[in-house]
Amino acid sequence: MESKYEFEEKYREQILKCSRCGFCQAVCPVYGATLRPALNARGKMLLLKEVMDGKIGLDDQLIETLFQCTTCANCFHNCPSGVDVPEIIKAVRQDMVRAGSCHPAFEGMNEVLEKHTNIYAEDEPEDFERVRNRKAEYVYFIGCVGSYREDEPTMAALDLLDRLKVDYTLIDEVCCSGVLEDVGFSIKEHLAEKNMALILETGAGTVITGCPYCFRTFNDKLQYSRLREAGVKVVHITQFLQDFGFGVKTDKRVTYHDPCDLGRHCGIYEEPRNTIRKIATDFVEMPDNRENALCCGAGGGVRGAYAKNSIAMARRRLEQVEEVGAEIVLTECNSCVHNLANAKLRRQKFRVYSTTEFINELMEEAE
Amino acid sequence: MDEKIKQALIEIVGKENYTDSLIDMVSFSYDASEHSHRPACAVWPSDADQVAKILRLANSEKIPVIPRGAGTGLSGMAVPIKGGIILDLSHMNRIVKISIEDRLAVVKPGVVYVDLEKALEPFGFFFPPDPASGKVSTLGGNVATNAGGLKGAKYGTTRDYVLGLQVVLPDGRIMRTGSKAMKSVSGYDLTRLFVGSEGTLGVVTEITLKINPKPTATSTALATFDSLADAGNAINQIMHSGIIPSALEILGRETLAAINENTDLNLPEVDAMLLAETDGYTREETDYQIKKVIQVFEENNAREVKQARTDKEVEDLWAARKSAYAVLARIKTHFVLEDVTVPMTHIAELLKGVEEISRRHDIQIATFGHAGDGNLHPQILYDGYDQEQVRRMEAASADLFKLAIDLDGTLTGEHGIGLAKAPYMTLEHDPVAMDVMRHVKKMFDPNNILNPGKMGLEE
Numbered sequence A: 001m002e003s004k005y006e007f008e009e010k011y012r013e014q015i016l017k018c019s020r021c022g023f024c025q026a027v028c029p030v031y032g033a034t035l036r037p038a039l040n041a042r043g044k045m046l047l048l049k050e051v052m053d054g055k056i057g058l059d060d061q062l063i064e065t066l067f068q069c070t071t072c073a074n075c076f077h078n079c080p081s082g083v084d085v086p087e088i089i090k091a092v093r094q095d096m097v098r099a100g101s102c103h104p105a106f107e108g109m110n111e112v113l114e115k116h117t118n119i120y121a122e123d124e125p126e127d128f129e130r131v132r133n134r135k136a137e138y139v140y141f142i143g144c145v146g147s148y149r150e151d152e153p154t155m156a157a158l159d160l161l162d163r164l165k166v167d168y169t170l171i172d173e174v175c176c177s178g179v180l181e182d183v184g185f186s187i188k189e190h191l192a193e194k195n196m197a198l199i200l201e202t203g204a205g206t207v208i209t210g211c212p213y214c215f216r217t218f219n220d221k222l223q224y225s226r227l228r229e230a231g232v233k234v235v236h237i238t239q240f241l242q243d244f245g246f247g248v249k250t251d252k253r254v255t256y257h258d259p260c261d262l263g264r265h266c267g268i269y270e271e272p273r274n275t276i277r278k279i280a281t282d283f284v285e286m287p288d289n290r291e292n293a294l295c296c297g298a299g300g301g302v303r304g305a306y307a308k309n310s311i312a313m314a315r316r317r318l319e320q321v322e323e324v325g326a327e328i329v330l331t332e333c334n335s336c337v338h339n340l341a342n343a344k345l346r347r348q349k350f351r352v353y354s355t356t357e358f359i360n361e362l363m364e365e366a367e
Numbered sequence B: 001m002d003e004k005i006k007q008a009l010i011e012i013v014g015k016e017n018y019t020d021s022l023i024d025m026v027s028f029s030y031d032a033s034e035h036s037h038r039p040a041c042a043v044w045p046s047d048a049d050q051v052a053k054i055l056r057l058a059n060s061e062k063i064p065v066i067p068r069g070a071g072t073g074l075s076g077m078a079v080p081i082k083g084g085i086i087l088d089l090s091h092m093n094r095i096v097k098i099s100i101e102d103r104l105a106v107v108k109p110g111v112v113y114v115d116l117e118k119a120l121e122p123f124g125f126f127f128p129p130d131p132a133s134g135k136v137s138t139l140g141g142n143v144a145t146n147a148g149g150l151k152g153a154k155y156g157t158t159r160d161y162v163l164g165l166q167v168v169l170p171d172g173r174i175m176r177t178g179s180k181a182m183k184s185v186s187g188y189d190l191t192r193l194f195v196g197s198e199g200t201l202g203v204v205t206e207i208t209l210k211i212n213p214k215p216t217a218t219s220t221a222l223a224t225f226d227s228l229a230d231a232g233n234a235i236n237q238i239m240h241s242g243i244i245p246s247a248l249e250i251l252g253r254e255t256l257a258a259i260n261e262n263t264d265l266n267l268p269e270v271d272a273m274l275l276a277e278t279d280g281y282t283r284e285e286t287d288y289q290i291k292k293v294i295q296v297f298e299e300n301n302a303r304e305v306k307q308a309r310t311d312k313e314v315e316d317l318w319a320a321r322k323s324a325y326a327v328l329a330r331i332k333t334h335f336v337l338e339d340v341t342v343p344m345t346h347i348a349e350l351l352k353g354v355e356e357i358s359r360r361h362d363i364q365i366a367t368f369g370h371a372g373d374g375n376l377h378p379q380i381l382y383d384g385y386d387q388e389q390v391r392r393m394e395a396a397s398a399d400l401f402k403l404a405i406d407l408d409g410t411l412t413g414e415h416g417i418g419l420a421k422a423p424y425m426t427l428e429h430d431p432v433a434m435d436v437m438r439h440v441k442k443m444f445d446p447n448n449i450l451n452p453g454k455m456g457l458e459e
């Protein structure tokens, strides 16, 4: 049978292996926030099965569910049939865009990155009061969210690196554009080239990223292979920090939210915990943690396209913070920080920080 | 959907709780079986009054209504085979009350099994049926299908815990059945009539469940047998020993081979593996019981017997059983998971019979299941796009049902009749019983609007 869409060639078997058991319903954040089975992983796979059977078309009617997936991979992780839903969804979105069906928010994002250097179309980059593009041992790569939406955590991360006497430089970074692949488009070569050129010019042997998504993009994507060929290592700041001592402690109750991009997608669970245990005497886990962590609702472009449901997903995560009585919730991703902080209700007294910002604050207070 | 009816439904549940959009209609066409059919629309009611209004409307317009929980049913029970309105009860998901003193919990039908489990845990209580789908399936669905699970032999099934129900009848009247008291012989047992009725008689809108204190200690042992006959004898003799294990699971040869091919568990490829768990409140108590079970294993020529000493070892012993479903689910693009059940003395014969059927129809069937209550899960694996394999799968299913009935068993121990087993109802039930069932259905639902086309009730 000749397949009409590219996703079929690669994923037909897997989609058919979805046995409709519905186990993903227990973990899918989109289902959890909406209780609408069509938005669950199973609902998505059923639609694709009907597309492959020629019963329905891959058209605008499917946008609402196929573009409403945070790609958190919690379904995949719990799927008895091993159906890699997020990868399937990404492939399908490419087919949909080719067929002319796309959520306007993502079309917009693609256009923005044609013309601008970041997803927010901001023209004035934040300079974070640091000299950029100098020779240094490390490059610190901030990412769009950290640059334009969560500048306080970023400033704090930089202050912390200074306190730890790390020889790093910022660069005139542009969006890594990895997210475009998730929402039906492709990485912008010119942006990738610019980032790589700037990184290589600094002579740095290691890039430290503040964003787990940029970290994945640099390490996994073909468009960034020149970094790997040049022997430049890319680490997330949580990996970098685990070898340091900070000499400060808090007795506040602290919990940790695993970002999907760092946890389920990269298997990085212990590094942040090792660091947090050094500074927090009362560290508690939320009921769903590590590979079972509930998604904050921001990923896969959902925050931009379905803001209301995205916030509802974050609220469900914050209920778990309340449940364990934490005063501080730490995480390692500015998107998570952003969404969780936005979703926090006034009566919820805990605070949301990136780990680096929290440590920096403790060190500042101790001085 | 007719515009007038659509507006009337929207009036009842609100615009945001009505849908006829394609994505919802496709997802509501299916459950976990191989059956499917599109509904005309779906609604998410929030209370019994809304359910009553919807049913009244549907009854006067003669439109099918299909109650739905999580859609994890394995027999097409929630599939709207005649179209109509899907009544998705998942928004009615409040735990109304837990009363430890009265030993009961009152819940709305959309509460997910595991959420009740979590709510009871701090009190040291549980609702024992424990279906393998407990993380997703709803208590309403569990009641409507009389769900059971691993612990069936010792703790029974959902039926044994339902004290009372609130039910909306097809004509829109709301009825309470049963009592909050631990026992009651007051009038006909209407509660039990609704348990396992697969949404064909009424919509369950509230459930009063008896709950149990949760045993705090367990012991676990595993044995392998070169011959099915020995395994069968062991199962029978355990019951003679006076011990009722809290779980007694069996894995057949084909299942063990499949697990070996797809994992690195390295299991012995024997005729059968038995896994037993005993429970209680002290280790001495559960160890005493498991020793007796082990003794029976040894007396029946077990090739190897292992008892778990640590939590890690317990996990290791369960690994094969826990992986069975997922391993088998990945082998072919399609499968059916049956649940034929026989008196325990016939388990070995049933297993042997399944192997014969598999050979006769040249189709892969792997079996595992609950030896402790005679409930086996032969999983038939095939390619659903190959008509020849579909035909062989259907022929094998038919033989399997016939075998179970010949062995004094039943078509289904826990997954229900729905669409999948409807053609076989007359194999198990005599004409008088079928006639009575059809009359019961007619009495509650004269217009046949509630989940029509199921359970072989239409001649």
Ligand SMILES: Cc1cc2nc3c(=O)[nH]c(=O)nc-3n(C[C@H](O)[C@H](O)[C@H](O)COP(=O)(O)OP(=O)(O)OC[C@H]3O[C@@H](n4cnc5c(N)ncnc54)[C@H](O)[C@@H]3O)c2cc1C
Pocket (backbone or CB within 6 Å): A020, A021, A022, B031, B032, B066, B067, B068, B069, B070, B071, B072, B073, B074, B077, B078, B089, B109, B130, B131, B132, B133, B136, B137, B138, B139, B140, B141, B142, B143, B144, B145, B146, B147, B148, B149, B150, B198, B199, B200, B202, B203, B204, B205, B325, B414, B415, B451
């Ligand atoms: C992997 C897997 C493992 C399973 N393991 C088990 C197991 O161990 N034991 C077991 O018993 N089953 C098992 N099942 C089958 C299934 O989970 C059960 O039948 C479960 O009880 C169905 O619940 P649900 O909420 O999904 O109901 P649905 O599938 O949505 O509905 C099932 C039936 O109940 C009716 N119904 C639902 N809610 C109501 C209501 N409030 N009022 C009236 N009728 C209603 C529906 O109309 C339908 O006829 C398993 C299924 C899967 C996929």
Ligand code: SF4
Pocket (backbone or CB within 6 Å): A017, A018, A019, A020, A021, A022, A023, A024, A025, A041, A042, A045, A075, A078, A079, A080, A081, A082, A083, A085
């Ligand atoms: S858990 Fe996997 S097999 Fe089950 S319904 Fe979800 S995607 Fe399908």
Ligand code: SF4
Pocket (backbone or CB within 6 Å): A024, A027, A028, A029, A030, A031, A039, A040, A041, A044, A068, A069, A070, A071, A072, A073, A074, A075, A076, A085, A086, A295
């Ligand atoms: S990847 Fe996450 S959001 Fe997407 S379908 Fe799976 S569980 Fe749901």
